[in-house]
Amino acid sequence: LQNSKKSSIVFDMKSFDADTPLARKYLSIQSEIDEETRKKVNDNMLGLEILAVQQYPEAKLENVKWTPTGKMSKRNLPEHLLEGDFTLHKATRPIQA
Numbered sequence: 001l002q003n004s005k006k007s008s009i010v011f012d013m014k015s016f017d018a019d020t021p022l023a024r025k026y027l028s029i030q031s032e033i034d035e036e037t038r039k040k041v042n043d044n045m046l047g048l049e050i051l052a053v054q055q056y057p058e059a060k061l062e063n064v065k066w067t068p069t070g071k072m073s074k075r076n077l078p079e080h081l082l083e084g085d086f087t088l089h090k091a092t093r094p095i096q097a
Helices: 021-026 033-048
Strands: 008-011 057-072 078-088 091-096
Touching: none
Parallel strands: none
Antiparallel strands: 008 057, 057 078, 078 091
């Protein structure tokens, strides 16, 4: 993807899974969350009020540009700037992260 303007990323929104043990470990979150709470969060996120995955099973990031910043992360990994046009629920907006 580096410096490519015609790349895209498609997100399978039905695969959304909140607050997994692996994600908590990656983010150095020491506390645990019970499965019942995780299920409630996932049901809420996937439902009509937020992601509405039955109507909108995919989100897309198009016109992707991936640019090295020249900086290193706290984990001593190279940082990059990700830019593109993000589409969720048929609404497209430019993003930069």
